[in-house]
Amino acid sequence: MEFKSKYPGLTQLEAEDRKARGEANFSAPTTTRSFKQIFAENSLTLFNFINLIIAGFIIYTGSYKNLLFLGVIVTNTFIGIYQEIKAKRNIDALSLLNQAKVTVIRDYEKQEIPQDEVVKDDLILLRRGQQIIVDGIMIETEGLECDESQLTGESDPVDKYKGSEVFSGSFVVSGNGMMQATKVGADSYSYKMTLEAKETQGIYSELVMMMKKMIRILTFVIIPVGAMLMVTSMASGIHLDKAILSSTGAMIGMIPEGLVLITSVALAVGVIKLSQKNVLVQTMGSIETLARVDVLCLDKTGTLTSGKLKVVEAESLGADALGDEEFEMLVASVVHGLDEDNATGQALMDRFSQKKPELSVVSKLVPFSSARKWSATSFEGVGSFYMGAPEYLFDTFEPQQIEKMNEAMTHGLRIIAVAKSEQDIENNELPENLELLGFIYLEDEIRPEAPQTLAYFKQEDVDICIISGDHPETVSQIAKRAGVATSDKKIDMSQVKDEDIPRLVDEYRVFGRVSPEQKKMLVTALQEKDHVVGMTGDGVNDILALKKADCSIVMSNGSDAAKGVADFVLLDSNFDSLVGVVLEGRKVINNIQRVASLYLTKTVFSLVLAAVYIFIASTYPFQPIQLSPISSLTVGIPSFFLALRPNTAPIKGKFLKNVFEPALASGFSVVLFTLSIEVIGNLLNWSYDEKSTVTVWLTGLICFVALHFIARPLTWKIYGLLGALFGIFLAIFIFFTNIFSLVNIFDIKLMLVYVPMMVLAPFVFHKLKQFFHFLLNLEFKKKKK
Missing domain, CATH: 2.70.150.10 (Calcium-transporting ATPase, cytoplasmic transduction domain A)
Known part of the structure; x- marks a missing residue:
């Protein structure tokens, strides 16, 4: 125009x-998020507020060394802010390029x-x-x-x-x-x-949402348990300062302060890495979602294929067949009259350029739409010409014509029928007296990277569905050439009732002649069967399905509207980039599972011990300063290494079960050894400092046992990290006993008790892990039923 x-x-x-x-x-x-939001949501958190209250109580006691935990809080906050700002700048820069x-x-x-x-x-x-x-x-x-x-x-x-x-x-x-x-x-x-x-936007990540839900529950527990512990300690005759330090120690232990931070950092680093591979991540949580995808729906054109169509042949048909030159001039007049800038229109205009002089004045036209699957144009004094999918223009064909179409489709060619009517276009509807003039055959090249990408998804047990508006036989042949194992399981969706779709997704994997609404229905049907569905597409006919899918991916050469609703935009239009996105998502989920177990170990034993010490006439065994080396050396420092580890193993099992199994095992191991020391220490008339020192030593040891298990597979770098951290932990008990309120750990009367317990620690941890594995499996089976 x-x-x-x-x-x-x-x-x-x-x-x-x-x-x-x-x-x-x-x-x-x-x-x-804006810079203001990033600063506010990383610093003005509920746990930071609770930590400030705890710090106020500790300042009241005058034991300023117990404020060391605030250094960890401040460091975590600044790391979270830095990583999210870095991710934001990457996303905003790529968004500008993609605009x-x-x-x-x-x-x-x-x-x-x-x-x-x-x-x-x-x-x-x-x-x-x-x-x-x-x-x-x-x-x-x-x-x-x-x-x-x-x-x-x-x-x-x-x-x-x-x-x-x-x-x-x-x-x-x-x-x-x-x-x-x-x-x-x-x-x-x-x-x-x-x-x-x-x-009104909610949490951008399923993992973050789960963590924050867990933290909200803990918040309602931490304050009342801490208050009750302080009251009962004072009631049993313990000095106020000591009661404050013991109760604040319990509360600090219950707070998994870096858990949401580490989750956010892992996602942010994933976004940064993907941006370096020309992948625009428009929703951060989609990284983890794609890692969980078990059915990937692909639109053929522009995704499985390059979308660069080429006319292979034009063939005049019918009783009064036009000559080749006249037929091509007629097609040129029609396609240039329509002047459509989609891939098909461009391919046709490139191939057919010489128009018929008498077909120059367009009186009316109907542009192509995915729902109609045809377009048309009327020329003054000549009639109307229609172009589109053959079966959408005609109900029946002659045997010879059917044979030609079948042969073309077996080679994966797209067929466009050209037809004529003596009438002008009326109400965007097909006339009854259409006359078939000929066929145009187009081919679309398969993306070079498609076969290896599809082979990867097959290897990873990700099911592939091909969803296209083309004829199912054409789609099937393209799928076969691309290496789709289920390419023979094809169906024509134009002959299907909507209510049959939920049944069909169990049987078929190649869907042809799919309308935009049916694409959405297919995605919905797969989701209703507990599949996590990823959808790739590039055109307006894919938008409904892209929006409905759990995760949506669009090539950069796709339509503006499709890119606008996508979770990922592959800026180099490289289909193989999907593999990198999946691997990055797996890193996030696998590593956060490990990290969450470390943080929750401290929460489990602190919560259980606080509840127990409410009812016994004894001082809680940990002071805030004593928890700092345990938190830093067995949780905080290793969690940053583990959260960014290149662990791309397939996601196995339930997230919560995988997290709680080692956390409960290590947490209850600490509880058992702590209560044992309490009993033995009282029998042997140990002082509070002696009981506390042995408890801190054994707690750290159990946490290192749990860390050794969680950090698998173990490499020389991991062994080096564990060795260095344990060396620092040991140095604290040798050189910094006064700072951390500890006594000499090498006292023979203490060693006779804790050395046998050290030997037992790995055995107890693994036995408890087996026990909780059994219990959690029972629980998840009940929920499944």
Whole structure:
């Protein structure tokens, strides 16, 4: 459609004037949090508030060395802020690169400008697949239909005519046109919706959400248990200062202060690594989601194949078959009259250029849409010509024609039928007297990286579904060439009732002639069967399915609208990048499982011991300063190494079960040894400091046993780390006993008790792990039933 001579648009001076008045567009808020939010949500946390209260009580006692734990809190906070800011900058930089351009009319000329350069009253050209970025009024349309499902929830395309309102956030599914911008920037509909969505946006990660839920539960336990411990300690005659130190020690132990931080850092580092591989992560939590995907739905065109179509042959058919040259000139007139900029339209216009002189004036046209699967154009005094999927234009074919189509489909070719009607187009409906003029055959090359990527997913037990609008036989042949093992399990979805779809996903893996609504239904049916579904696509016909999927991936050469709803955008359009995303997600989940077990070990034994010491007339065995080396050397420092470890093993078992099994085993091991020392120490008339020292030593040892188990597979680097950390732990008991309120650990009367316990520690840990493995398996089986 040419507007150059008819519409002047704004002058450059008028555009600059509107920009100066603040009437320019600007992007909606990014998917990342603002710097202010990052600082606030990493520092103004509930646990930090509790830690400050605990610090206040410790200051009251005058035992300032017990404030050492605050150093760990401050360090964790700054690390979290630094990593998230780094991830934000990477995401924002890639988002800017990925931002779509807009074509406007200025000074009678077409200009392609960034979205942020659009001003009020700009004339904007719209085409199929384009996201509408500002609100406006249609000036001209040629069969333009918009999907406003993101605004209204209704997926049916809405016809737009001259004078119709269009809203930002919708996208063009068919046709083209020109609109005048009326509301830009903060006044536009989509900006207000995005701002509202960001204000009500929840946790961006399933892992983070789980951790925060766990922490909320702990919060309701920590304060009352700590208060009760202090009251009962004072009631049993313990001095106030000592009661405060013991109860605050218990509360600090119960707080898994770095758990959410480490989870966020692991996700942030994953985002940074993927950005370096030209993968734009638009939702951070999607990294872990893709790692859990067990069914990956692929749109054939543009995903499995390059999307670069090439005309192989054009064949005239029918009783009054046209000559080859005349047929090709007719096709040229039709495709140039439609002037569609999708892959098929471009391939046809490149191949057919010489038009018939008598087919020059277009009186009406119907652009292609994924729902109709055909397009049409009327020429004055000649009639109408239709192009599209053969079975959507005709109900029956002659045997010879069926044979030609079958042969083409066995070679994976796409077939376009060309037909004629003597009538002009009416109501966007097919006439009854269509005459088949011929077939056009196109081929689409398979992405070079597709076979090896699909082989990887097969090896990792990820099921592959091919979902396409093409004929199922064509899709099946392409799938076979790409190495899809289930390529023979194909079905024509145009012959299927919606209520049969849940049953079909169990049997078939290649779905042809799929409508956009059916793509969404297929994803939903798979999800209802407890699958985690990933969806890849590139066009407007994929958007409903992309939004419904647990995880969505779009190539950078996809439509603006598809990229707008995707969790990942592969900026180099490299299908093989999916493997890297999956591996990065596995690292996050596997490593967070390990780290969570370390943090919860301290929470388990602190909580159980605090509850026990409420009812016994004895002082809680840990002071805050004594927990610092245990927290730092067996949890904090190793957790940073383990959280970023390249562990890409497949995700196995339930997350909570994997986390709690070692945490409960090590936590209750500490409880057993602590209570044993309490009893033995009282029998042997040990002082509080002696009981406390032996308890801290054995607790650290058990935590190192748990760390040795959790850190598997063990490498020389891990052994080096464990050796160095244990060396520091031992040095504390040799050189820094006064600082950490400890006594000489090498006293023979103490060694006679704790050395046998040291030997028993690994055995007790592994036996308790077997016990909790059995209990947790029973619990998960009950929940499953």
